[in-house]
Amino acid sequence: xxxxxxxxxxxxxxxxxxxxxxxxxxxxxxxxxxxxxxxxxxxxxxxxxxxxxxxxxxxxxxxxxxxxxxxxxxxxxxxxxxxxxxxxxxxxxxxxxxxxxxxxxxxxxxxxxxxxxxxxxxxxxxxxxxxxxxxxxxxxxxxxxxxxxxxxxxxxxxxxxxxxxxxxxxxxxxxxxxxxxxxxxxxxxxxxxxxxxxxxxxxxxxxxxxxxxxxxxxxxxxxxxxxxxxxxxxxxxxxxx
Numbered sequence: 001x002x003x004x005x006x007x008x009x010x011x012x013x014x015x016x017x018x019x020x021x022x023x024x025x026x027x028x029x030x031x032x033x034x035x036x037x038x039x040x041x042x043x044x045x046x047x048x049x050x051x052x053x054x055x056x057x058x059x060x061x062x063x064x065x066x067x068x069x070x071x072x073x074x075x076x077x078x079x080x081x082x083x084x085x086x087x088x089x090x091x092x093x094x095x096x097x098x099x100x101x102x103x104x105x106x107x108x109x110x111x112x113x114x115x116x117x118x119x120x121x122x123x124x125x126x127x128x129x130x131x132x133x134x135x136x137x138x139x140x141x142x143x144x145x146x147x148x149x150x151x152x153x154x155x156x157x158x159x160x161x162x163x164x165x166x167x168x169x170x171x172x173x174x175x176x177x178x179x180x181x182x183x184x185x186x187x188x189x190x191x192x193x194x195x196x197x198x199x200x201x202x203x204x205x206x207x208x209x210x211x212x213x214x215x216x217x218x219x220x221x222x223x224x225x226x227x228x229x230x231x232x233x234x235x236x237x238x239x240x241x
Contacts, residue, residue, distance in 0.1 A: 005050040005120060006030040010040030010066065011082065012058040020053075023109045024116075037061025041069050049077060051120060053112075056083035056094070064093060075190050078119045082107075095228060096198070100184075122184075136176040138235045139218040145173050152217050162214050167192060171207050172214075175223065175233035185230040 007029050011017035014035055021031040032047060034040040038060040044052070052070060054063035061069075067079050078100040094102045100119045103112060136143040142151045148169040150162045164172065170192045174183055185204065186196045193200040208223055208231060215221045220236040 004028055004030050006032070006048065007116070008032050008034070008040065008044055008047070008049045008052045010034045010037065010043075010053070010058065010063065011055045012036055013055075020109070020112070024113070027113055029116075037063065037066040040066050044070055044073065051078045051080070051116060053080045053082060053116075056081055067099065071196075078122075080112075080115060080119060122182075133177070136173070136179075138176060138179055138233070139215075139221045141215070141218060141221070143172060143176060145169060150214055154217070160217070164214070167207055168210060168214075171204070172211055175211070175231070179233050179235055182226050182232050183230045188230065 005028075007024060009017060009021060009024075009031055011020065011033070012035050017033050017035065021033050024031050032043055032049075034043045037054075037058045040054065040058075041061065052067075054066055056063040058066075063081055063083070067081070070077060070079065080101045080103060081094045081099045082103055082105060083094070084105045100122070101115050103115055134145050136145070140153050142153070143149075144151070148164040148166065150164055150172070152160045152162075154160075171188065174188055174191070185201065189196040189200050189204060193203065212223050215223065222234050224232045224234055226232055
């Protein structure tokens, strides 16, 4: 993480917002504070930011609506929600609105700082992924992305091929790029399906199930669901006999 990342903080409690701003500025962040959702949207349009922090319950425009509007302008900007709500339904709404993290009040300044740093690091790792590769080796598999052919080589040297559909190939390529790292659900949905909503998320789940079947012959490989974030293609080193 570089110094002086710029944060848009939208918090309707001015005193609380000032305290958070001062604390973050002490930790080498540049902070722009807005006190309602409409003002927050205008500030976002006027500047360039590395991360947004939105209170959920605000006048004029709530944080969930603000996040949706911001996502129309920038699909990649990390967003953290602040809220007094802790019900599961509210957390789900937050992530569906595009949250990268969700922190419930009351919280310590140190906890918020840790979460900001974690989200920024995750975001920067995503930006640095090399997506130019066309062929991938993982476990006992070879994946030819342009031809959409997945080849499995058994211990006895015999091989078996599967021809993937275009979407299966796109998703498997992303898993290969992120191998042993978390593939954020929102990143995959936006790049492959073009949008992140309930229906595209269910479609992605179906394709993940299909890929799991293709990869089943290698017991050292699995696609794991990372709750509230995405999926991980885990490839363990094969044990030597």
